[in-house]
Amino acid sequence: MITISLALFTLSVGVFSYYLWTWTYWKRRGISGPMGYPVFGSTLDLFDSENPPPAQLEKWTKQYGKVYGMTQGLSKTLVISNPALVQEVMVNQYDNFYGRNLNPIQGNPNQEKRVHLFAAQGHRWKRLRTISSPTFSNNSLRKLKTTVEDSCVELLRHMEEQTSGGKPIELLNFYQEFTLDVIGRIALGQTDSQMFKNPMLPYVRAVFGEPRKALFMSGFLVPWLSPILRKIMFSFPSILKNPAVHIIRQTAEAVEKRIAQRMADEKVGIEPGEPQDFIDLFLDAKSDDVDIQSNEEFSKTEKVTKQLTTDEVVGQCFVFLVGGFDTTALSLSFSSYLLATHPDVQKRLQEEVDRECQDPEITFDQLSKLKYMECVIKETLRLYPLAALANARRCMRATTLGGLEIEKGVDIVCDTWTIHKDPKIWGTDAEDFKPERWESGDDHILSKGSFISFGIGPRQCIGMRLAYMEEKLLLCHILRKYTLKTCKETQIPMKLVGVRTTQPETVWMSLEPREDN
Template sequence: MAIIFLAILTSIIGVLSFYLWTWSYWKRRGIAGPSGYPILGSALEMLSSENPPYLQLKEWTKQYGKVYGITEGLSRTLVISDPDLVQEVFVKQYDNFFGRKLNPIQGDPNKDKRVNLFSSQGHRWKRLRTISSPTFSNNSLRKLKTTVEECAVELLRHIEQHTDGGQPIDLLDFYQEFTLDVIGRIAMGQTDSQMFKNPLLPYVRAVFGEPRKGLFLSGSLAPWIGPILRMVMFSLPNIVKNPAVHVIRHTSNAVEQRVKLRMADEKAGIDPGEPQDFIDLFLDAKSDDVELENNEDFTKAGVKVTRQLTTEEIVGQCFVFLIAGFDTTALSLSYSSFLLATHPKVQKKLQEEIDRECADPEVTFDQLSKLKYMECVIKETLRMYPLGALANSRCCMRATKIGNYEIDEGTNILCDTWTLHSDKSIWGEDAEEFKPERWESGDEHFYQKGGYIPFGLGPRQCIGMRLAYMEEKLLLSHILRKYTLEVCNKTQIPLKLIGSRTTQPESVWLNLTPRDDN
């Protein structure tokens, strides 16, 4: 018994020592940063919805400087907001940082059958990216424009109903209805508008809601538990209720139904014709025996890509496009509307441009490219309220050095985007001000400095950027031609920001006042 007790005690001490060794990793390397709690590190702060973690990073940067380290269980992360280091990680040394910082609950990006474009890495990412890219070309967006505009007109109809009598509305809710309708129709085979009656909306919203801290902490403290938790969530969805599982199952059903329909059409001799949505596009690249790639020799150059997807990978791509297309564009629209309402001169200038360039009832694809000031407004909004901060992370796949810092394999790099976007050395003394005019002289120098990354930077820059711009330009054009956005007694000034996966406003209550000149 004494030997057994001694063995157990030794094991416990060994495990605790290993966790404490990881917890003190950055201190031992002479890099400052918040210690957090023993073993847990800063994991709890990075899961808080009331104090969004990306705003917490900004506070830590003020305290520790532009480079500091944090731990989250067994995860080691170097936080950077130095634009030179950002360029080094995201562009110059992409071959050493081709993976993203992931939670173990997301699955192994090299083995997960449903891995998506966001979490995949190396050769597998390159294949998924190559197959998905044509969906977001100018030619494809031109074809999608009509669908997006139909959704915009439908939203306008709902706005008219809800603002009759001068009542304010929470535009965040309305924009979420709009973006889910758009992505449902262009990605998921939805044939008509489901606005304000879409049963999927509560589940998609919940994906970005309060995180299940116990679940994510378990994955951070014991990464080997991640696959088990993932299996339990998918095997027992009625017991372990997870909104992402519900959305994935919905996506899987949509793909399965499309496969059956295409098989029936093939038997009947019906040609599938042009792809109607993302599912069709991916099914055209479908294969049941794609061999998973080995990433050991991955470099961004000279990679031969097999243009094939498995059915499970198709589900993964549709899922991530649904989730990403829903949240980020709705948030950008919400922040833009708030800033326009609180800066009436900017709004007036934008309305004049819309009236001048979009005089006809239909806003054409070519007219969108003429809305130069609107583009400035959107870019400035994304500077002040960067949305995809979670995506601005990388994992070191091969030990290397950036600047004066030695980076071990497996170390995560996370960009403090909020600090970067308000850095006065990049943006000037008016960095805290909403000033769309700063973009009128061009934006190349901001990108070259590594100081502006709302859609990421380098080869893994957001694939849906141009679709997001098109959606926002179309909807704002229709709204601002008819209404003026104004603050009301429900408007939060400043906005209260919440959220853990993305940083979002709690609400965006505004009055939409019909324009006298219309």
Template structure:
């Protein structure tokens, strides 16, 4: 009888806790979609065919700029109010330094291969400080040579596959390009593997249809998340986990580089210039810093190592490979689509490229002169914000933003799509592709907190400058030789899919050789 009572009371307690979470926002007096008991809105936030970030936009139009959703045991406040966004991401960063992570992704305080994306508190600060020089102008200049080589290799494939006026899905080609670049600068890949890269299918799968059951188990039963993670990563082949396969390849590449460096050092060979991110991270050091622990981000007092561990090098190379592959390929695809559907803007950009990049080789300094191209890329990222998932934070200490009391453990998620189309920020033409809106500078958009394609505040994307360089360089080479045009396969408007990033289903275009070349 005692055992039965214990079991019954335990079940009642657990069920009550789930219902307490499910009704949390209603009890707080904050509106939002109720979803289903236990699940909340979890299924909507994992719908590959109906991107969750577009779903957020629909909910915002229904419930307003501040509303709450639940996903299993996660409580998330969705905001698109610029004052609140600035409060969370900048003013009160010390209270919101964590990220909304599924337990399947690992404990950011314990995971040996923690990435810069998932790390938090002082561990994040240390990783960021050490990694920052990797993306300095000097290192980007060195990387530019490799990026251009991959761009020229892609052009050779484009020339072969568009012979006779054939249309191509540029999304697939840009994925080949970005995987080739990131493989060479982050994975120790010595030569181009374009259209024969064994990692590309795995990377595509990472951003493909989500493994709903796996991620649901993480948010419904967070206490077993670490156990599930260990099983999935240990039995990689059984569970066909693409992220685990990429992590394995990354770890192998780092291990081989370490052995190579040790052998060269033993033989008295000068290491020379760093070959890629692996070398840069292995060599990376930060200034002396004194850190406390992740519980209080504002204090200092404990000295930590100035170099990355081997596992941390693996983690950073892994996350840069994943992030650098997908987002840059998507931005290139959206830019190409918008230029093809706005020929006047494309013509203006081609004239700028012809004027500033007259030599066969596009130099690092020439890229900085492409002002209109920068406007095109920024406007593309406004209309198609890619990694909106990154614009989330976890409250690490109970606080207040605006008129809202935020408890520790509550997540904040920006509705980036609503923000980027807000007519009070962008004007009545917010729905239109208008690169010229950026010609007078972008400071006022950033100051308003209305433009966050790379995030905002201290955790703004570290790879932003690399992404700009890749896009500018490849578009320069393509638009010097071709004019992008729509064809009968072009989806207008684009059909958008994806749960981790918002992707076009396809971007079929004609690349017509320019008559003036």
């Protein structure tokens, strides 16, 4: 008994010492940063929805400088807000930083059968990216434009009903209905609008809601337990409730239904035509014998096998559903708030829309002529960068960054908020909403790692063009018919909340019908 007790005591001391050794990792290397608490590190500070993580990183940058270190359990993170270092990590040294800094609870990206484009790495990521890229080409977006516009018209119908008598509406809710409707129709085979009656909405909202802190922190604190927790989470969803499990199951059902339909068509001699949605696109690249055990290493020169397993088809549809829902809805919300609080900008934008989009239906080519709208959207994304924590990478090979030795396994996180409001980059008016700053072109900015709302480099957000098209189309339809106005319910300034993404607590707005339209 004494021997067992002594062994347990020795083991406990050893484990605790290992956590303390990790906790002091950056201090031992002479790099400053928030220490947080023993074992936990800074984890608790980054799970407070009332103080979103990007805001906390910005505070720490002001305190510790443009390069500092922190720990989250056994995870070691270097935070950077120097654009040159951002360029180095995401572009110049991409071969050394091609992985994501995933929480272990999300699964092993090299072995997970349903791995998706956001989590994948190595040549598996390259294969998924190559297969998915045609979905977001200009040619594909032209075909999707009519579907997106149909959802725009449907949303305006609901807006008109809800704003009768001058009643204000909560725009974030409306925009979430819109983005889910669009992604459901272009990705998951939804045949008609499900706006304001979509059973999937509560689950997708919950993905970006308050996280189950104990579950997600366990990934940082005891990563070796993550596979067990993940198995329980998917096998017994009622025990560890996770909305993502429900969404994945619904997505899998949609994919299986389409496979069965295609097989039935094949039996009667009906050949598949043009892909109708993302499911068709990915099924056309389907294969059941792709090796998923050798995906870790990466080389830019590797040839790509354009095949997907059925599980990977489910994974891609899932990530495009979730990714296409929240970020575009938030961008629309922030844009609407800034337009309502800057009526001179809104008036100029309405004049451009009236001039370039005179017909009831807005064409794809007309969208490309909305130069000032592009400035408005980019300036909104500069002030309120979405999914800022996605601008992070994992060091896959030991290297040097800015004179610092970076070990394999260390995470690099870009402090996007600080970069986007740095007076040395944007001028003394960096805190101001000034769309005109983009009128001279943005190539000189983008090439320096100073504007990273969609990331930069090979892993730049694949859905960027679709997001721009959705936002332009909907804003065109709204601004042709209404002027956005603040009301007594409008939060000025906005209160920002959230952990996974940073969003306004509310976006109450009045929609005043335009007299000239």
